Amino acid sequence: MIFVLFKYRTEPSIWHEVQTKLVQLSAKPNFLAIKAKGPDYAKNMKVISAKLNSLTVDEIKALQNGDNHARRESREDLSSQDRAEEVGREAQTIKFDFGEVGADCLMLNRIVADGMAVEANQHFTVALDLKITDELRRACVARELVNRIQNRRKDQNFAISDRISIELYSESEVLKQAVKENESYIKGETQANAIVWKDSTAGLQESDADGEKVFVEAVR
Structure with missing residues (x-):
């Protein structure tokens, strides 16, 4: 702060x-x-x-x-x-x-x-x-996740106006809570209509958000 x-x-x-x-x-x-x-x-x-x-x-x-x-x-x-x-x-x-x-x-x-x-x-x-609270840490994780999703949009040559669905898999409770608390922010920054939690990593790209392991994909 x-x-x-x-x-x-x-x-x-x-x-x-x-x-x-x-x-x-x-x-x-x-x-x-x-x-x-x-x-x-x-x-x-x-x-x-x-x-x-x-x-x-x-x-x-x-x-x-x-x-x-x-x-x-x-x-x-x-x-x-x-x-x-x-x-x-x-x-x-x-x-x-x-x-x-x-x-x-x-x-x-x-x-x-x-x-x-x-x-x-x-x-x-x-x-x-300089004190990093748990809430600030989760906000950091959310910002990093937005970056990973935007990279997936870029990798797939999506247009800026393209709406997407975000698919995620993670065993990290920190990341799950970060997504829950910052869902509107994540959707708004990535042009996403929905965030879908998957049961496996199939079809997803391995990544991390501020040290929290996550598998992610942007689907048009």
């Missing part, structure tokens, strides 16, 4: 709740980037590091997004709970007496929820649920 979450089409509270469940975001100082900004930054590395290590998830995202979450901090008041006033709209940095640092001075770490594959930035989050 795939979840796609777009920031600009999602209520902020829902965006925050769902994205937090999918990805745990943290950050630490990028020391090389900080040192590269000049000697004032290098000698105040502890001050900068302490501040960056204290950022909340929302503040990290604010720096990424370019939102108005910049804060002015002084070297003498690092431990204060006072977060100081926000600065101008253009501010996308954290202010210090000696300068400012932005998102380029952060190294981000994303911890993805178990069983998920996630890609995210400030505008969207895409999550793929």
Whole structure:
């Protein structure tokens, strides 16, 4: 299953709740980037590091997004709970007496929820649920079976408009259940009027659908 979450089409509270469940975001100082900004930054590395290590998830995202979450901090008041006033709209940095640092001075770490594959930035989050349920597996089997039937149509040079009857034989309970649950889909994709279960493999072509052995034929 795939979840796609777009920031600009999602209520902020829902965006925050769902994205937090999918990805745990943290950050630490990028020391090389900080040192590269000049000697004032290098000698105040502890001050900068302490501040960056204290950022909340929302503040990290604010720096990424370019939102108005910049804060002015002084070297003498690092431990204060006072977060100081926000600065101008253009501010996308954290202010210090000696300068400012932005998102380029952060190294981000994303911890993805178990069983998920996630890609995210400030505008969207895409999550793929890697868990394969029995229902999804049977849907996979049905899609593979459709492919095998379409191949039989092609092998026999059937016209696209030709209606067929599908003949099947299988000892796989998984495949039988997949056909039962997805009968309408299979018929629609293969131009079939009926699916007929045979008592033997006579006249059928051996194949498999996602690892499930099946004998199949398309009859015009």
